[in-house]
Amino acid sequence: MQPAHPMNGIGLRQPHYREFRAARPTLGFVEVHSENFFNPHDAAAQVLAAVRQDYAISLHGVGLALGSACGVDDAHVERLAALVERIDPVRVSDHASFARAPWSQRGIIHANDLLPIAFTHDSLDILCSNVEQVQERLKRPLLVENLSAYLDFAERDFSEPQFLAELGRRTGCGLLLDVNNLMVNALNAHEADPVQSVCDWIDELAHVATPGLVGEIHLAGFSAQEGLIIDDHSALVSEPVWLACRHALQRLGPVPTLIEWDERLPALSVLLGEAAKAEALCAAHRDARIAVEGAAA
Amino acid sequence: MNGEPRMSEARRQRELIDAIFSTRTPDAPCAGARQSGTRWRTGLAAYRGNGRAHACNALQVQFPTILAMLGAETFDALCSSYWRTCPPRRGDLAWVGEALPAYIETLDTLAEWPWLADCARLDWTVWQMSGAPPATFSEGDLRRLADGDPAALALRLSPGVRRLSSAWPIVTLYDAHRQAHPDWAAVTRAIAQKRAQTAWVWRPRENLAAAPAVETLDAASERWVAALDAGQTLDLALDSAGEAFDFAAWLEQAIRQGWLDAVADRHAPSDAMDNA
Numbered sequence: 001m002q003p004a005h006p007m008n009g010i011g012l013r014q015p016h017y018r019e020f021r022a023a024r025p026t027l028g029f030v031e032v033h034s035e036n037f038f039n040p041h042d043a044a045a046q047v048l049a050a051v052r053q054d055y056a057i058s059l060h061g062v063g064l065a066l067g068s069a070c071g072v073d074d075a076h077v078e079r080l081a082a083l084v085e086r087i088d089p090v091r092v093s094d095h096a097s098f099a100r101a102p103w104s105q106r107g108i109i110h111a112n113d114l115l116p117i118a119f120t121h122d123s124l125d126i127l128c129s130n131v132e133q134v135q136e137r138l139k140r141p142l143l144v145e146n147l148s149a150y151l152d153f154a155e156r157d158f159s160e161p162q163f164l165a166e167l168g169r170r171t172g173c174g175l176l177l178d179v180n181n182l183m184v185n186a187l188n189a190h191e192a193d194p195v196q197s198v199c200d201w202i203d204e205l206a207h208v209a210t211p212g213l214v215g216e217i218h219l220a221g222f223s224a225q226e227g228l229i230i231d232d233h234s235a236l237v238s239e240p241v242w243l244a245c246r247h248a249l250q251r252l253g254p255v256p257t258l259i260e261w262d263e264r265l266p267a268l269s270v271l272l273g274e275a276a277k278a279e280a281l282c283a284a285h286r287d288a289r290i291a292v293e294g295a296a297a
Numbered sequence: 298m299n300g301e302p303r304m305s306e307a308r309r310q311r312e313l314i315d316a317i318f319s320t321r322t323p324d325a326p327c328a329g330a331r332q333s334g335t336r337w338r339t340g341l342a343a344y345r346g347n348g349r350a351h352a353c354n355a356l357q358v359q360f361p362t363i364l365a366m367l368g369a370e371t372f373d374a375l376c377s378s379y380w381r382t383c384p385p386r387r388g389d390l391a392w393v394g395e396a397l398p399a400y401i402e403t404l405d406t407l408a409e410w411p412w413l414a415d416c417a418r419l420d421w422t423v424w425q426m427s428g429a430p431p432a433t434f435s436e437g438d439l440r441r442l443a444d445g446d447p448a449a450l451a452l453r454l455s456p457g458v459r460r461l462s463s464a465w466p467i468v469t470l471y472d473a474h475r476q477a478h479p480d481w482a483a484v485t486r487a488i489a490q491k492r493a494q495t496a497w498v499w500r501p502r503e504n505l506a507a508a509p510a511v512e513t514l515d516a517a518s519e520r521w522v523a524a525l526d527a528g529q530t531l532d533l534a535l536d537s538a539g540e541a542f543d544f545a546a547w548l549e550q551a552i553r554q555g556w557l558d559a560v561a562d563r564h565a566p567s568d569a570m571d572n573a
């Protein structure tokens with residue numbers, strides 16, 4: 001039996017377009033990378049318009065560079081606003097990262113990557129200012145995603161959960177909780193018990209954040225490359241990430257949950273199998289919550 | 298805290314960007330990074346690898362002819378040096394190849410193939426046309442064309458068409474790298490003769506999902522399109538094209554393929570503004 005209101009989603013990527021549209025699988029939503037659909041005239045735009053007829057769309061950006069001290073690119077924000085206008089997505093998200101900075105004598109460049117920001121007061125001010133600017137233009141709140149970071153900074157005024165909770169409090173934005181990113185960070189930090197470390201992070205967030213801050217969860221696979229765990233979305237969701245996800249759903253309640261897969265893309269059926277596992281987890285916690293609320297009433 | 302002055306976030310970000318795009322890895326961590334030694338180097342390498350891979354993947358799609366000409370290994374090396382020398386300016390990888398043709402021209406290592414930069418320009422034009430707005434030419438435009446005075450009318454080309462001139466046989470080279478059994482002898486001859494070509498690139502109206510089409514413009518058609526590009530009225534454009542130009546045949550194909558956006562009345566105030 002299909003769930004009445006599924007909460008799971010998949011990241012829809014170009015090689016799956018045709019099969020996905022033919023199969024029309026039961027999903028709560030579909031996520032796409034915003035920048036791939038900025039052009040309203042190309043073939044991808046036609047695909048997204050067709051998918052939008054059947055699914056809620058979550059727009060996930062990688063290019064706003066919300067933590068950049070030199071500000072966000074107004075032209076980028078305008079293109080995103082136009083896409084939001086066209087698609088009317090269920091959610092719009094990007095990352096707590098920077099990418100834009102002055103370089104050499106050539107003006108501002110964009111690293112096309114999700115570069116880490118420091119968890120300092122100054123950095124929070126920059127992020128809040130940029131998030132507010134984008135939200136004002138889009139006329140809707142953003143979800144901001146926690147990063148997998150391969151470097152971080154000695155100076156810090158907040159833990160990461162405190163930093164993100166404060167961001168939400170000051171700007172009204174939500175959090176896109178990427179559980180795989182937490183696991184990647186824990187593994188790269190050589191935590192003795194990475195799952196416990198991730199669960200502690202989630203507990204701290206649940207403790208300091210406004211209830212309902214987390215608007216979406218991301219799950220993905222990672223790979224080991226040259227001495228580091230890389231968040232390349234190239235594999236099945238690992239068992240430790242499923243465990244941590246279960247904990248997140250227990251602490252945060254059912255949240256729309258997405259399977260991301262970007263590298264070495266598998267058959268669509270594999271992706272949908274992962275999404276079905278996510279839906280089963282969400283449904284279990286939804287049912288448990290209903291039972292608890294029913295008993296309390 | 299140890300009482301030292303804190304690093305500004307702007308400076309921290311500039312330092313990390315400098316380290317990522319630098320050709321050397323600083324021995325000591327910069328930007329106030331917590332990691333040091335091998336961990337600092339692997340972390341920095343991860344960011345360099347990510348950024349370079351994102352750019353190279355996009356460039357492969359945007360420059361398929363250059364990829365075929367150079368082979369995967371040399372193309373990858375070109376992309377890496379381009380990414381480092383001309384870092385992206387936008388957070389949208391659709392634009393990452395914008396400066397690659399000009400960059401190729403600066404490279405002594407590729408000077409042996411002087412047509413390469415123009416072939417890259419053609420790839421970039423094709424890439425841009427693949428997302429160009431479709432033509433808006435209407436029945437009303439056709440009626441205006443039939444009834445109006447050629448001295449007062451101008452044909453406005455669609456944003457989905459582009460003309461690109463080169464001193465090299467860029468269309469021959471483009472075609473050869475898409476054919477199963479290209480006539481390499483003919484290609485070599487065209488290069489040896491330094492046969493100049495003007496490419497005509499358009500997004501086909503009847504199948505917007507298809508790749509843009511690329512053809513060679515003959516001399517008369519090139520003069521004609523150049524005149525339209527310059528906003529000349531129909532009578533002057535026809536004079537420029539010369540007697541050999543078959544306007545009726547061109548118009549039939551232009552409507553079918555979506556080369557035209559509108560018939561503009563040069564006496565109308567809005568058109569006067571357009572060409573001001």
